[in-house]
Structure formats: C-alpha cells, structure tokens
Amino acid sequence: MPRGWIVPRECSRGPSPVAESVEMWRMHASAILWAAGLGLLGAPAGLGAPAKAPRQKVLLVSFDGFRWDYDRRADTPNLDRMAQDGVKALYVTPPYLTITSPTHFTLLTGRYIENHGVVHNMWFNTSTLEKTPYYQTQFVNEWWDNGSLPIWITAQKQGLKAGSLHFPGTASSYQGQVAMVQEVEPPLYNYNNETAWRENTDKVMGWFRDQDLDFVSLYFGEPDGTGHRFGPDSPQIRAVVEQVDRTVGYLRHSADRHGLTGRLNIIITSDHGMSTVYRNGLVEDITLSRIPGFSFSDLAFHLVDYGPSGMLLPKPGLLEKVYGALKGAHPHLHVFKKEELPERLHFANNDRILPIVLWADAGYVINGYFPVQFNKGEHGFDNQEMDMKPFFRAVGPAFRRNLEVGPFETVNIYPLMCHILGIEPEVNDGHLDATKHMLVASATSQGVDYLPNVFIGFAAVAGFLVLVFIAMTSCKIIQKQRGNKGSSEHLPEKEKTLQTSL
Numbered sequence: 001m002p003r004g005w006i007v008p009r010e011c012s013r014g015p016s017p018v019a020e021s022v023e024m025w026r027m028h029a030s031a032i033l034w035a036a037g038l039g040l041l042g043a044p045a046g047l048g049a050p051a052k053a054p055r056q057k058v059l060l061v062s063f064d065g066f067r068w069d070y071d072r073r074a075d076t077p078n079l080d081r082m083a084q085d086g087v088k089a090l091y092v093t094p095p096y097l098t099i100t101s102p103t104h105f106t107l108l109t110g111r112y113i114e115n116h117g118v119v120h121n122m123w124f125n126t127s128t129l130e131k132t133p134y135y136q137t138q139f140v141n142e143w144w145d146n147g148s149l150p151i152w153i154t155a156q157k158q159g160l161k162a163g164s165l166h167f168p169g170t171a172s173s174y175q176g177q178v179a180m181v182q183e184v185e186p187p188l189y190n191y192n193n194e195t196a197w198r199e200n201t202d203k204v205m206g207w208f209r210d211q212d213l214d215f216v217s218l219y220f221g222e223p224d225g226t227g228h229r230f231g232p233d234s235p236q237i238r239a240v241v242e243q244v245d246r247t248v249g250y251l252r253h254s255a256d257r258h259g260l261t262g263r264l265n266i267i268i269t270s271d272h273g274m275s276t277v278y279r280n281g282l283v284e285d286i287t288l289s290r291i292p293g294f295s296f297s298d299l300a301f302h303l304v305d306y307g308p309s310g311m312l313l314p315k316p317g318l319l320e321k322v323y324g325a326l327k328g329a330h331p332h333l334h335v336f337k338k339e340e341l342p343e344r345l346h347f348a349n350n351d352r353i354l355p356i357v358l359w360a361d362a363g364y365v366i367n368g369y370f371p372v373q374f375n376k377g378e379h380g381f382d383n384q385e386m387d388m389k390p391f392f393r394a395v396g397p398a399f400r401r402n403l404e405v406g407p408f409e410t411v412n413i414y415p416l417m418c419h420i421l422g423i424e425p426e427v428n429d430g431h432l433d434a435t436k437h438m439l440v441a442s443a444t445s446q447g448v449d450y451l452p453n454v455f456i457g458f459a460a461v462a463g464f465l466v467l468v469f470i471a472m473t474s475c476k477i478i479q480k481q482r483g484n485k486g487s488s489e490h491l492p493e494k495e496k497t498l499q500t501s502l
C-alpha cells in the first residue's frame, strides 16, 4: 500500500479536489521552507551579528603629576566609585626620567625612554647650544618622530580612528601621519580651569560618538602645577585633587550622556608623582659651581636647573675630569657615566642621552651656577621612589569590577590598550601578561564572543526547523484522521516526494 498524504474529505469535492489540495499544501510547505531557509541564511547576520559586540573604544586620560596616594588626602567619591566599578592599581611605576614628555610618550608607545628617544621635556642641540622649553618642544617634529609610533598612528594604520587632546606629542606627525582628530593647547594655556576641563571632556566624548573614534588620549595639566608650586603636602593639593575627582565623575557622566558607557573603556593614570623639596637651611643645597674641581668651562653643553636631574656633555677629553670632580661630591648627588647607569632605569642606550647623567635624592634639586629653583614640589627622581609613582584606574566593558591589583610598570599600558582595541602593537617594552588579569574573560577586541553567537543562531534555526517539522507532522496526523473519516485517495508519488523532503 503506497504511503502518502491523505486528502482531507472536504477538499475532495469539486472537479479536481486532490490536485487542488496538493497545490495548497505545496504552497504552504514552500512558504515554511522558504521562511526556514531565509532564517538559516540569515542566522549569522540576524542572530549572530546582533550579539556580536561592536569594537570597544579606549579613552586614555592623564592627570599630570597625580601621585599614587593623592586620593588618600582628599574626599574622592568619584575615584572611589570608579574603583568599585572597575580596576584600581595600588600604584604604577613610570619610566626614568620621571618627567612629563618622556613618560607620556612611554604611555603612547610602550617603550622605555632610551628606546623611544624623547629623553627630556626640552629639545636641545649640543652643537648650537639651543634649548626649547616644554611647550615649544611640542612643535619640534623630529624630537618626537624618531622611530617609535604612538598608538594613534598604529591604530590608524590598522583602520581605526584616533584622536588626542592636549596630550604631549599630539602636535607632531609620525612617519607623515598625525592623529586624525587633534587639539593642541594654545601658548600660555591655563591648565587648571575646571570649566575648560569639562568642555574638553564633552568635546572628546563628542569625537567618540559623532566621529566614531576608537581611541583618544586626553591630558589635564593638574595636579602637577599645584604640586610644583605649593608642594604635595599642601592644602592646595587637596583642593585640586577634589577638582580631579569631580572631573572624573563628570567624565563618566559625559560618557553616559553620549551613549558610550557600554563600549568605552576609560583608563585614568598619570606620568609621574611629586616630592617635597627641602630648603631654607633644612638641607645642604646641591649647587654644581660650588663643587671643588668642577667648572662649567669644562662642559660643551649642559641641562641642569631642571629639578633633580641633569645631563652634562664635557668638552673632548674632559669626561674623566668632570666625572671625577662630581662623583661623591655631595651625599645626595648621584653621578653616572651614562653607560654605568643601573640597567633598571633603561636610560642609557640612546645618543640623545648625554655622557654624564646626574640625579638627586628625594628632597633635593640640582642647581647649576647658583640656586634658582624655588618650587616646593618636584619630580624627575629615581622611579623607585614611592613619591614618583602615579595612580591607575580603569573602568569599562573590558575590565573586571571592584578589583584592586598590584603595581606594574606603565610600559604595560600600551599593550593593554592595543589588546582592547584589537590592533597589533608595535615592538614595545611592555607585556600583556602584566595587566591581563584585570580584564574580563571575553575582553578581547572586536567581535567579542562572535563564534558562540553564531552557534546560538544556528541552534535557534534548528529549533525553528524542528517546530516546522512538528507542525507539518501534526497537520499530517490531523489530515490522516480526517481522511480516515472520508476519502482515502493517495497523492501522486512526486507530491509525496516533495512533502517528505522537509
């Protein structure tokens, strides 16, 4: 007895009841098949893709000179909340020399200073004896563009969009490219205006939202200025730390208002800390001209009167004489031929580093001809000094919550950012191993959990097909039951084949 579809009794009436019913069923089944096929084809796009997380964004914020423990001396509800919502490091270790442009360029490149070549805040030329201060040096392109690529350029070369606001190094081009959106502060800029901080924050959030940037670096010039002027233990520091805290709250609120919270990772850190300078007879000043046997006339070039650090270029043949005069001359002055510097400082292997490197212990500064430095706070000390350690906070979809981690070097922030952005880092001195424990398991870059979602999509389609099969089978059973009450004509063989092909 042939098996096949039993035509319902009521459909058997009329001139060709069997053919008519078969056609109706074929259309119905075809529609189901078509819908199922469409669902299957659309599974990766329709079911997998919505679950595919869009590429995560990164905002790197630096508050210049924010020492690791500044939050202990003021009310910082927003920094505290950020730590609860994300990751806080006990502190981070900057590279040596602990001054602004070199350490910021380490954040952007993941390289120690001897490797990225921005060895000082000041550009200098030992032949012409020219020196330019921090701000003017921002515009000396060859000082910055000397082999290492900042993350903006690396990101852009890999198809991402990057921007920078006031971050050291922003004004320069690198291998002919600049950050696609950039803003450099004007000369004599007021670095501590809180209203301007909020405007800059909103501007950067607008870049992320409206221009779909993937990475932005954002710089604030405090609490460095206040730390220099009043010292790290001053009441003024407490006030500016609270201003930083309000700005952190504003920043997160602004990210939320711009609809970025689910995609934006915010890393907040700094370039160095700050240490109190002793003077007023409390300590014996370090003034090079007063050191017996030392003479500035033996030098071809020098960089002193710049906090606790100095570099000297002796005239030809006089290196040993200069070195011999200075070494051991003051108990708190450290004198090194650059190749003798402790390797841990990574501050020797670059032609821009002068042959003799000086640094003072915490509390001291190095004066040249006579004391001319009057700051109550300084940085530029050994990066092992706790006063030189910056803070670190991170929050966003890539980061775990309420996690406090141990210290790590700031060279490791670059590979962390590259990982979140899903870009291949340039050669660098950091390693993801130092920071990956901060990340949630799925915090890769683009296409977070893409494959599992595709499988979910296919599983959903398979489930749908099962439902269709059940529905068809139910119809068949119903029809069979009805058919048993009436007509028992069989469908032609080809119709059977068509129907059972489901």
Ligand SMILES: [Zn+2]
Pocket (backbone or CB within 6 Å): 064, 065, 099, 100, 101, 224, 271, 272
């Ligand atoms: Zn700084």
